Every structure is written in C-alpha cells, then in structure tokens.
Amino acid sequence: MSLTTHCSNCSLHPLCLPLSLKTSEMDKLDAIIRRGRPIKKGELLFAQGEPFDSVFAVRTGTVKTYTLTQEGDEQITGFHLASELVGLDAYDSPVYPASARALETTNVCEIPVDRLDALSGQLPELRRQLLRLMGRELREDQQMMLLLSKKSAEERIASFLLNLAARFRRRGYSGTQFRLTMARSDIANYLGMAVETVSRVFTRFQRQGILADSSSARDIEIVDLTALTQMASLADCERLELGISA
Amino acid sequence: MSLTTHCSNCSLHPLCLPLSLKTSEMDKLDAIIRRGRPIKKGELLFAQGEPFDSVFAVRTGTVKTYTLTQEGDEQITGFHLASELVGLDAYDSPVYPASARALETTNVCEIPVDRLDALSGQLPELRRQLLRLMGRELREDQQMMLLLSKKSAEERIASFLLNLAARFRRRGYSGTQFRLTMARSDIANYLGMAVETVSRVFTRFQRQGILADSSSARDIEIVDLTALTQMASLADCERLELGISA
DNA sequence: GCGCGGCCTTGATCCATATCAATTGACCTC
C-alpha cells in the first residue's frame, strides 16, 4: 500500500545509521525520523548559528557544509553524498557550527537529537554506530589536514577524485565515471587553492590521459586509475579507507 | 589514608570526562580507569596501527598525536594538554589511526573502550559527555582546516598562541605567560609551514612588541593581547571557543 | 666549565601557486 520511505525499505540502510539494527529496533528509529519536502539546489538545510536540534541523513542529492570566516567568505568543510550524516559536529554546541547547503535537489531524513539521544540509550548498537560515525569523521578530518598542510595542487585534486570515486563505488555507482555536483570554486575552496589552479590541474590531467576530455567540465571519467592513484601519494590510512590494496 | 589518584579527588575532573556525574557514577567510571607509570619525554603512548583498546586522559604533561604520510614523515594532528582526551578518533577503527607521543614527562589515565562502552549504556550523562567531546573535536578540526586553507603564516601563529593561551587559562594557569612544550619543528608541522617561517614570525612578533623577547625560545609572554588577537583574524566560532568577546 | 649536538635563528634565493586580466563556453531568456 504505502509508497512512503521507511528505514526498512530504504536502499541506503546498509550505509546509513540503521546498520546492524534488528527490524524492531529499526522501526523505533524510523518512528522518530522526519522526512520533509525536497531541498532545492542552493537552499539551506540549516544555517550556522541556528539552534541545533537535528542531524540529517542525505537520502538523495549532495550537501556542502561550510563555516564563515571573519571576512564573510566561506570555508567548505565537507561534501555529503547519499547515506551520509550531516550535523554531527554540532554535538556539544547549542547552535550549528556550520551551514549546510544543497548542491542539487536533495532529500534528507531529519533526526531530532533529543529523540536520537533517548533512543541510543535503549539501543547499544545505535550508540556504537553513532560513535563509529563520529570517529570516522574525525579521521577524515585528519586526512584533510594532512592534505591541506602537505600536499601539492595535483596531489590534492587526485586525492579528492579518488575519495569521491570510492564513495560512489560503495553506493553501487561507477567509480570511474561520475558527475561532480559542486562548482570548481567549491572544489578550490574545499581543497585550499585558487579556482584557476583547480582548472589548470584538471586540464593537465586530461592532457596526460589520466582523465578523459569530457563534454562538460563537471563530467569526470577516470581513464588511468593507476596514474591517478600514484599522483595522489596517499598515506597508508587513506588507502585503507579508499579500499586500495597497496 | 590513600594517596592514589581517583576521579573524585582529581583536580581536573571539572574539565575531564566525569563532568556532571554524580559521586556514585563517578566511582563506577573510576573503577575502570587504569593509571600506569609516567610516560617519559619522547615515549609513545600508542602507535598508529596498534589494536585500539583504550582512550587516554592526560593527567599531567603534553601529548602530540600524528599520522604518518606515505614518505614516512609525520603530520601532527593535535597537541593534548592536561584533562584532554586522546584517542577518540579511533572509534570505528580496529586500530589507532594515529600515534601519540609524550612531549614531556606525562601521566595519563587509561580508559578501556569496551568498559567505557558498557558503562555509557548505564550512564546517559557519560554518553552525552562522550558525544559532546567528539563534537567539540570535530569543530576544532574544522577550525584547523580553515586555518590551513585560508590563513597566512602570521595568522596561523597568532591563532595557535591564542588557542594555547585560552586552554591554559581554563586550567587556572596564566593565559599570557607559558612555556611551549613542543619544538619549533612540531609547531611548523602542525601549522603546515616551514620551521624557518615559524621562527621568523616569532621574532617579528617580538620586534613588534606583541611578544616579550624571552630568555628561552620556548618561554612565551604575550605583551599585547589585543594586537595578537587582531593578527589572528579569528572566525566568529573561534572567538566563541576562546572566550573572546568581540 | 668545557665541548658536543640538537634546536633555533638569520640571510639569500627560488618556485609553486595566487592574483590579475581576458577569452571562451554553456545555458537561459525573450
């Protein structure tokens, strides 16, 4: 009968929160989740400084999170694909420490924290899953610091593309052909470089035959994965995370 | 009778985990904590890749955590002062994703995660405190990303000093005079710059009368806090965290 | 208290990437 989405029938649930929950437990979680209307491209999911009341799971689409510097320009802290959680960093804070904006039409599941908190007292698995997710985010941040403080422009772009590729692959999409939902300026901002440099590295990769020269700038096709992987000069922990052998 | 340390008599407990636990609850936490011999300067607390079994609370001293790049050089991800937790980022991972090394003689409380996990099921306050601490760490990482991708050499050093100052102040020490326990090379590594640049910025700050020309390179005295704060060009969220008005 | 070795500072040079300035391209509206 029902066409509505539930955790139990959601194709993302092996990647999202309910991982390893029993059906009855999953129903409990399902009961506290709010599913609103789709967020259109450019719309805010929440704004830095607003009272923190919910975390969000991305169901479809992409979200960028960013903080604002004193001068008012933004620092993108992450891109969030389907099945990923947004807003975990607000734990401990009365307000959201970052803003979240949809990069394309996006559907999210809203999870009120007070309810989540209460429920995680009852379900040890859920509690562990939450801590696991935060732990993973901490480790991703550390890799990002490594990237920002040690890597060259080419290494940054290569790492970025490999990271996206691995995430698409885990979701059952192609790990070699995908569409970037973010603008060059977003990539530049996220990776701590100028737009022009991002652009130049992309064309260089195309000339070197690492990427295919695609019709649109946002369509990516990785031709030489080996070369791209070498370019990235990944740390061991990064390989592990991306599922790259050696 | 007893001279041993317990959470209930530890001067750090308002800053550490047991925050807002009742005495009986604190005793439960106290029971699972292991207090080993002091770690000497240069010794490892744990090494990247070792099985993750415990988080550590610094009781006295300083610890640096760092990951290794492919080429084998280190990327410092944080400095941890008394009352701060080390190893939270290992949640979700079977092994420590980073190494931890003492920068001076250091005493720690070791908290086995399986026990902590079980206990946090019983104590909602402890559970929230854990999530809060991880949330805070996530936000600190975000500020670090901002620093690494947007700030100039001077802004980095100024931010770093103000951050340390605020943490010392919260512990009841002077926020204007303190001793750096880390080498210039550690600061450089952490802030993503060359040792030489760190050195130059320090001398520039001394010439400008922002810092006092101290006997030893590691003794810091902030003379002009206002100027240093301006130099840092902090984001609003950073001010909030450091307790700086406007 | 003397000498050794690592840590720190200082100066000179270089280079990766930012910045500035057009140009091109994609898409949208009328």
Place this chain on the structure above:
DNA sequence: GAGGTCAATTGATATGGATCAAGGCCGCGC
C-alpha cells in the same frame, strides 16, 4: 538565434613562504 549571465579556462605576472646554506645559542653530559 541574439544577447546576457555566470562558470570555466587560459595566459601573464607577482609574491609569500619554501628551500638552501650558514651561523649562533643553549642545555646536557662528562
């Protein structure tokens, strides 16, 4: 399909900080 707008590319130039190369200082061991 002409014109407008915004995103992306490309080229020329500038620069902050890295790198290279000496010294100087300080703490530590003998």
